Structure formats: structure tokens, C-alpha cells
Amino acid sequence: MEFAGKMISLVVLLVVPFVVLGDSCLSPEVKAETYTTTEAIVSTETVFIVQFTLTCKNKVRDMNLYADINGRTLPVTKTDKPDLYQVSISDDHKKLSSGKYEVRLYDEEGYSMLRKAQRSGESVDSVKPVTSITFNHPGVSKGPFVQSEFVAVVIAVLVWYFAYSTRSQLQSSN
Amino acid sequence: KEKLLVLAVLISFAGYSLSEEENVARLLASKNVLNQYLVEGRDLTVQYTIFNIGGSAALDVNLKEESFPEQDFEVVKGNLNVKWERIAPGTNVSHVVVLRPLQFGYFNFTAAEVSYKPSENAASAVVGFTSAPGEGGIVGSKDFDRKFSPHVLDWLVFAIMTLPSLTIPFLLFYRSKSRYDTPKPKKN
Numbered sequence: 001m002e003f004a005g006k007m008i009s010l011v012v013l014l015v016v017p018f019v020v021l022g023d024s025c026l027s028p029e030v031k032a033e034t035y036t037t038t039e040a041i042v043s044t045e046t047v048f049i050v051q052f053t054l055t056c057k058n059k060v061r062d063m064n065l066y067a068d069i070n071g072r073t074l075p076v077t078k079t080d081k082p083d084l085y086q087v088s089i090s091d092d093h094k095k096l097s098s099g100k101y102e103v104r105l106y107d108e109e110g111y112s113m114l115r116k117a118q119r120s121g122e123s124v125d126s127v128k129p130v131t132s133i134t135f136n137h138p139g140v141s142k143g144p145f146v147q148s149e150f151v152a153v154v155i156a157v158l159v160w161y162f163a164y165s166t167r168s169q170l171q172s173s174n
Numbered sequence: 175k176e177k178l179l180v181l182a183v184l185i186s187f188a189g190y191s192l193s194e195e196e197n198v199a200r201l202l203a204s205k206n207v208l209n210q211y212l213v214e215g216r217d218l219t220v221q222y223t224i225f226n227i228g229g230s231a232a233l234d235v236n237l238k239e240e241s242f243p244e245q246d247f248e249v250v251k252g253n254l255n256v257k258w259e260r261i262a263p264g265t266n267v268s269h270v271v272v273l274r275p276l277q278f279g280y281f282n283f284t285a286a287e288v289s290y291k292p293s294e295n296a297a298s299a300v301v302g303f304t305s306a307p308g309e310g311g312i313v314g315s316k317d318f319d320r321k322f323s324p325h326v327l328d329w330l331v332f333a334i335m336t337l338p339s340l341t342i343p344f345l346l347f348y349r350s351k352s353r354y355d356t357p358k359p360k361k362n
Binding site: 045 | 208209210211213216217219221250251252253255256257258259261267268269270271272322324325326329332333340
């Protein structure tokens with residue numbers, strides 16, 4: 001009887017960690033594809049789309065994730081494909097300037113800890129994310145720096161000036 | 175007059191939401207095209223925003239976008255069929271998809287479908303629609319380039335074409351100048 005009792009407690013001790021950790025992701029693997037707006041002539045706002053697959057060794061699926069990007073905290077969108085998630089933000093071109101951006105992903109637990117830290121004013125870096133994705137935004141192009149018509153006019157004026165000055169030089173020397 | 179209209183809309187909105195039951199979720203969804211020009215072969219950005227104006231969280235929210243036929247629009251990035259587990263009351267979520275039109279012409283941007291459960295023990299899901307951006311004209315790529323591209327190649331060709339009318343007289347002048355140019359007479 002004592003032995004059975006010990007076995008039961010041993011089994012319970014072995015199972016409990018998995019039950020507790022059942023919801024969090026062990027050794028997460030993430031593969032991401034990102035899109036950032038490149039043309040300001042056509043689009044009115046800059047958008048970032050981070051599409052990623054997150055797989056965990058303990059096969060946790062359909063997780064409720066939250067993303068922290070550029071100071072904004074928002075829920076991650078789930079898709080109809082398993083393990084495929086998407087984070088999207090949009091803002092004025094000026095507010096999303098070129099540079100490196102980091103997306104930190106949190107699970108439910110991490111998110112509540114993050115909110116607690118934000119409310120108490122603590123540093124957000126103390127909360128460890130499940131994983132993070134970095135990407136580069138090359139910036140939006142507003143069109144060529146100098147209009148080609150302007151360059152053509154300048155060159156034409158220079159050619160005319162060269163001809164005119166040579167001509168007046170010749171005339172004055174005669 | 176405009177201010178009065180805005181005020182009237184706000185009051186009716188507030189009155190409506192005050193009369194709302196405290197434990198039901200209600201979603202409003204908008205669909206916007208974030209483009210100044212719709213051009214064939216260039217990115218078309220569609221943004222969806224879902225607001226929960228109800229008193230409790232909306233559960234099992236699904237957004238299904240089926241109004242872009244595959245032969246007319248190519249998906250550059252983003253998913254057209256997405257979901258959120260819950261949207262808290264008084265918050266909103268946003269989703270962006272980038273497409274590329276493969277044809278030019280008029281296209282009617284219609285609504286996408288949103289479904290959700292307004293409360294934990296709701297019997298069935300509520301189905302609604304986003305706002306529809308309406309009809310837009312997708313400009314052909316040639317027409318857009320004619321107006322907006324820098325035309326560098328065209329200018330180079332033009333420069334090359336003007337060269338004969340400039341260089342031939344110059345060469346003639348230079349040749350005659352070098353042949354008949356007498357050195358200046360020495361001063362005694």
C-alpha cells in the first residue's frame with residue numbers, strides 16, 4: 001500500500017509539470033515573412049505585415065499570442081492555416097520611418113505580466129517574450145529626388161550658355 | 175451645419191450604446207483601401223478594423239474575405255481568412271492584406287464577412303459585414319507610368335537625337351577655326 005502511494009505521488013509529480021507547462025511553448029521555432037510599404041505615391045499609409053509560423057516542441061497549437069511592436073501592444077491574428085499567424089500595423093509614412101523593427105511575441109501569461117509591468121511603470125524588458133522577430137523597413141520612396149525634366153532643362157541651358165559665351169567671345173575678339 | 179450633423183451622429187451613437195445590454199458584444203467592422211491610386215501590377219493595401227462597442231468580449235471572431243477573385247488579384251502578403259479568439263469590450267483589432275491587381279478597369283470593392291459569438295453561452299454565431307469601399311478604377315500600368323515614371327530613357331534618347339544638330343556645326347566650326355587660326359602678330 002505504501003509502495004502504491006509512493007507510485008501515485010511519483011506519477012503525479014511527473015505529470016504536474018506538463019500540466020502546468022501545457023500552455024506555454026517549449027523551444028519555439030519561428031519562421032517569418034515580412035512586408036513593408038515601399039511606394040508613397042500609391043499608398044496613403046505605411047503598413048507592416050509580419051506573417052510567421054510558430055512551432056513548439058510540445059506541439060501547442062492555436063495559441064493566443066500578443067505582439068509588442070514599435071511601442072504598440074496588440075493581439076496576434078490567427079489564420080485558417082495551423083501555426084500561421086499574422087501581425088499587422090499601419091500608420092502615417094512619417095511615423096513608421098525606415099530602420100530596424102522588433103516584434104516581441106508573448107503568450108497569455110507573458111501578456112498579463114507585460115500589462116502589469118506597463119501599469120506599474122516597470123521596464124518592459126524584464127518580461128521575457130516567447131520569441132521575437134526583427135525586420136528592416138527600407139523606407140518609402142516618394143519618387144526620384146530630382147525630376148528628370150528639371151535635369152534636362154539644366155543641361156539644355158548649360159549647352160546654350162556654352163555656345164553663347166563662345167560666340168560672344170569670338171565676336172568681341174574680331 | 176457640419177458640426178450639428180457630427181453632434182447628432184455622436185449623440186445617437188452614444189444613446190445607442192447606452193441602451194446596449196451590458197453583457198453582449200457588438201462588433202462594427204470597417205474595410206478601407208489605403209491607396210491613393212489603384213494601379214495594375216502595384217500594391218493595393220486593404221485594411222480591416224473591427225471595433226467592439228458592446229459591453230462584453232466578442233468570442234471566436236472570424237473575418238472572411240472572398241470578394242477578390244484569384245485571377246484578378248494576387249495576394250502579396252497577408253491572409254484573407256483570419257480569426258481572433260476574443261476581442262475585449264471597448265477595444266479594436268486591425269488586419270491588413272496587400273494585394274496586386276492583375277487587370278485594369280473598374281472594380282467594385284464589396285464587403286467582407288465577419289462572424290462572432292456575442293457572449294459565452296450564445297447559441298449561434300452572429301454574422302455581419304464590413305463596410306464596403308465602393309467602386310474604384312484600377313489604372314493600367316502603362317497609363318500610370320506615362321504620368322509618373324521618371325522617363326530617364328526617353329530623355330536619353332532625346333539627348334542622343336539632338337546631338338547631330340549640335341555636334342555637326344560645332345565640328346565644322348572647330349575644324350575651320352583650327353585651320354585658319356593665325357597666331358597673334360608679335361609686338362615689336
